[in-house]
Amino acid sequence: MTVSELEEWVPNPTSPSSGAMSAVGRVYAVDAAARLVRVSLLGGEALWLPALPGRYRSTSSQGSLARVLLHPTTGRPELVLGPLDPTSPSVLAQVSAVAGTTVTVDWFGTSTALPAIPSTYTVGQTAWVLTDDWGLPVLVQGPSTVVAPTPPPPPTPPGGGSTVQVTVAISPQWSGSYRYSRAAWDRWNTNRYGGRSTLYQGDGEGSGAMAGLAVYGDQLVNLGAISIDSVRVRLRSVGLASGSPPVTVQGSPQGSPPPGAPVASGAVAVGMDDWVYLASTVCEGMRTGAVKGLATVGAVYSAVAGAGNGDGMVLSVTYTRAA
Structure with a gap:
């Protein structure tokens, strides 16, 4: 299901003024360390909001979707409740170093050393990596011969660079x-x-x-x-x-x-x-x-x-x- 199809399928993607307790927002960035997600509601400005753990997609060209809690009286967005189209728990990453049961993988331009389930890992090939609830890598599960997809550029929030x-x-x-x-x-x-x-x-x-x-x-x-x-x-x-x-x-x-x-x-x-x-x-x-x-x-x-x-x-x- 594409992002646009999912947006049509999600019930009641309301605006904050409709009296609803939540709305559907589009995800543009994730700061897992700070527990923040940058979302935009119905094409409005993209806001950094506190977020519950979730494997948010923020690397597609259009952005992904998340459910956002609204304040009951003001209607302002307060908390990102979770993604509507989460990533898979296991993803592909390229192996850049092997040292016993520690395998270093390249993760969106960052090298991350992780514990690994014992197997035969080859530098330059790929491996399956388990992620936590924030989509961060935690364990190398095993080698793979599938080529890792090239991550698309991050989506551009509404308004581009103008203010x-x-x-x-x-x-x-x-x-x-x-x-x-x-x-x-x-x-x-x-x-x-x-x-x-x-x-x-x-x-x-x-x-x-x-x-x-x-x-x-x-x-x-x-x-x-x-x-x-x-x-x-x-x-x-x-x-x-x-x-x-x-x-x-x-x-x-x-x-x-x-x-x-x-x-x-x-x-x-x-x-x-x-x-x-x-x-x-x-x-x-x-x-x-x-x-x-x-x-x-x-x-x-x-x-x-x-x-x-x-x-x-x-x-x-x-x-x-x-x-």
């Missing part, structure tokens, strides 16, 4: 405030001033020290950006009785609600009731996945709207990707 600049809005997936005196989240003004999701900072009106956190999960790293050129965050006051001084926000590696206090470091941005630009170092951290959240860390008591409260902590992200 395009895009601006998107990204909303926080969760937000809240941590009250240090209680060593807990959601222990301050949960029924007013924006409710539980409001991000507080500082110490005021008997609260004790507090810090807020808004998390964005993998939404930023999943953009597949070549560069993130700018990020603005919407800091909107929620009408505290004591007024709303500017808040100080700082990048956080936490992309989901943490059990303990928020963690933050790096460059800060200060503002209130406006779109505030984040530092370039924070933008780069968002691109690589090192920054997945924003914390309010100022010492002056104040608060801003959070997740589910209009534009609270929404990001306006301008980034460059493959066209």
